[in-house]
Amino acid sequence: MAKQVVLMVGTKKGLYTLRSDADRKKWTQDGPYSAPAPIHHATYDPRDGSMYAAINMTWGGSRIDYSRDMGKTWQKSKNPAFPEGSDRTFSQTWHIEPGHVKTPNVVWAGTEPAALWKSEDRGETWQLNKALDDQPSRAKWVPGFGGMGLHSIAIDADDPKKMQVGISVGGVYTSTDGGSSWVQDNAQTGGKEDRPDVFYCIHKLLAHPKTSGVRFMRVHVDVFWREPGETTWRNRTEGLPTTFGFAAAMHPRDRATAYAIPLHDTERTAVDPGIAVYSTNDRGATWQRNDKGLPPGARLESVREGMDTDLLDPLGVYFGTANGDVWASRDEGRSWERAAQYLPYVTSVHAATIE
Amino acid sequence: MTLDASTLREALEALVKAHPSLAERMRDEHGRLRAHLSLFVNEEDARFLGGEDATLADGDIVHVIPALSGG
Numbered sequence: 495m496a497k498q499v500v501l502m503v504g505t506k507k508g509l510y511t512l513r514s515d516a517d518r519k520k521w522t523q524d525g526p527y528s529a530p531a532p533i534h535h536a537t538y539d540p541r542d543g544s545m546y547a548a549i550n551m552t553w554g555g556s557r558i559d560y561s562r563d564m565g566k567t568w569q570k571s572k573n574p575a576f577p578e579g580s581d582r583t584f585s586q587t588w589h590i591e592p593g594h595v596k597t598p599n600v601v602w603a604g605t606e607p608a609a610l611w612k613s614e615d616r617g618e619t620w621q622l623n624k625a626l627d628d629q630p631s632r633a634k635w636v637p638g639f640g641g642m643g644l645h646s647i648a649i650d651a652d653d654p655k656k657m658q659v660g661i662s663v664g665g666v667y668t669s670t671d672g673g674s675s676w677v678q679d680n681a682q683t684g685g686k687e688d689r690p691d692v693f694y695c696i697h698k699l700l701a702h703p704k705t706s707g708v709r710f711m712r713v714h715v716d717v718f719w720r721e722p723g724e725t726t727w728r729n730r731t732e733g734l735p736t737t738f739g740f741a742a743a744m745h746p747r748d749r750a751t752a753y754a755i756p757l758h759d760t761e762r763t764a765v766d767p768g769i770a771v772y773s774t775n776d777r778g779a780t781w782q783r784n785d786k787g788l789p790p791g792a793r794l795e796s797v798r799e800g801m802d803t804d805l806l807d808p809l810g811v812y813f814g815t816a817n818g819d820v821w822a823s824r825d826e827g828r829s830w831e832r833a834a835q836y837l838p839y840v841t842s843v844h845a846a847t848i849e
Numbered sequence: 850m851t852l853d854a855s856t857l858r859e860a861l862e863a864l865v866k867a868h869p870s871l872a873e874r875m876r877d878e879h880g881r882l883r884a885h886l887s888l889f890v891n892e893e894d895a896r897f898l899g900g901e902d903a904t905l906a907d908g909d910i911v912h913v914i915p916a917l918s919g920g
Contacts, residue, residue: 530917553885553915554874570870575878583877 497849499804500564501812501833502545503820504533504842509547511565512833518810518824521833527568528559529838535799538846539592539601539616545846546601546617548587556586558603560617564848574603574611574620582607588645589799590617594654604644608635608661612673623673626659631678635664638695638714645798648701648709658709660696666711666727684729685716698742698798705749710778712742717754719778730778735765741801741813745826751775753803753811753827755796763793771801771813773827787830788821799842806847814840857888858901860911875913885916 501512501521508526528549536547545561547568558571574584585606593600603611603620610623626632635642646660655672658679668679680694695714702708707722715737718727731737738759745751753773758765769792770785795816804810811827814820818837821830850867854860865872876882888895889912895903905911 553883553917555877555883557873570873573873573878578879580879583879583881 497806497847499806499810500538500846500848501820501822502536502538502547502565502842502844502846503814503834503837503840504536504547504799504844505814505818505838505840506530506532507838509533509536510834510837512820514833516806518804518806518822519831521822523834524565526838527565533841534587535589535842535844537590537592537844540846541592541595541598542616544592544616546590546592548590548603550586556584558587558590558617558620569618571613571617572619574605574609574622576607576609576622582609585641586643588643589647591647591649594649597654600654602647602649604647604659606641606643608632608642608644608664610644610647610659610673625669625674626667626676629667629676632664635661638662640798646696646699648699650701650706651704651708652706656706658699658701660699660711662697662714663695665694666696666699679725680727681725682718682727682729697740700742700744700752702744702749703746708744708749710742710744710752712739712754714738715759717742717778719752721777728778730774733774733779733781734772735783738762740798741796743801743803743811745809746803746805747807747809748775750777751826752778753801754781755801755813757795761793763795765793766791768792769794769796769815771811771823771827771830784823784827784829786828794819797841799844800840802843802845804845804847810845812843812845814843816840854905856901856905857890857895857898857903857911860905861888861901861913864913874915883915887914887916888912889914 497516503510508529510525512521531549531551534548550556559568589604591602601613601617611620648658650656666679667676698712709720711718716731719730736756739756741755743753772781801813809826811823820834822833852863
């Protein structure tokens, strides 16, 4: 069967899907599902073909939905639930991460209030990760501008027991035992100051899907890289036009290539000469601006889950914007075509490569 | 639907028993009614009738109305 790409596009008013063949020239659009609910994130699980969506309703409460038939029908998970006696209440889901191929029924979720949840039944029920919840340093977590969420779950390519989570504002925690215990993991090299405590506002933390130990991290201020065996975060911001941004992606085959969309640190939009995707092919040592096809001068914005890649060759790179556009590159991020426009505010883009 | 209940709380419990998927839509994990849910008994706001302890008589009509809020 020919390969397809399905873009799961979360917006402030429902989930849309864009579908194309491997050429990725023409896109057909379906949706919205569950409008007017804001969808912070939606993802596809290549292990079994499930889809998951973070449905963040104000009325009726937030929930996580899953689909076993490529989005034709959806079912509701049993909500994440803080234990009796907790002073916290599940508010919304920031991220859903399919587990490692070696743990076939495991799916992870990060929520607000910041907490990590594990499902061992393909997303039907969720259990609180108590080891992270019991961290004494949790008392120091504070909300960022978007709330206090756990939004990044980075699982190592080789070993599912090695993982990180990223929290706004709570920094990075690392586990080497599948989440049974955690240590703070915020030491950096090459930055302006050493900030080893929880006060990093992580914006996105990614694990390379093929190469064990490689990480790319987009923080409120600065971007960082980690190579296998390293225990600090190497500052790799030099060469980017600003230190701020949200959207980040890694090349699924080339372990030295990643993508970022820099934004103005207070205005939260692209700076002159307009929005662009910056790419590195040397682990962040240098950055190249890629804006061919993008509207010159456009002060667009792409948020935390706003960018992803497919698995095709040449690589497809995708990002969504606050003004309802989805942009697609069929040449590894060098040039861009609009795949959709006039959608609601795009909050997430996930590219599923379907065999 | 017609329910057998002597208080508003009992009516909500009977409603959830008949439609279990409403449980998480009406209450959070600690059993608190969700903030965007309004309850009325015979078109009177239940907050002024004792909340979930409001008593019901034969023929009383309860409305459960989720407030559609947001942008």
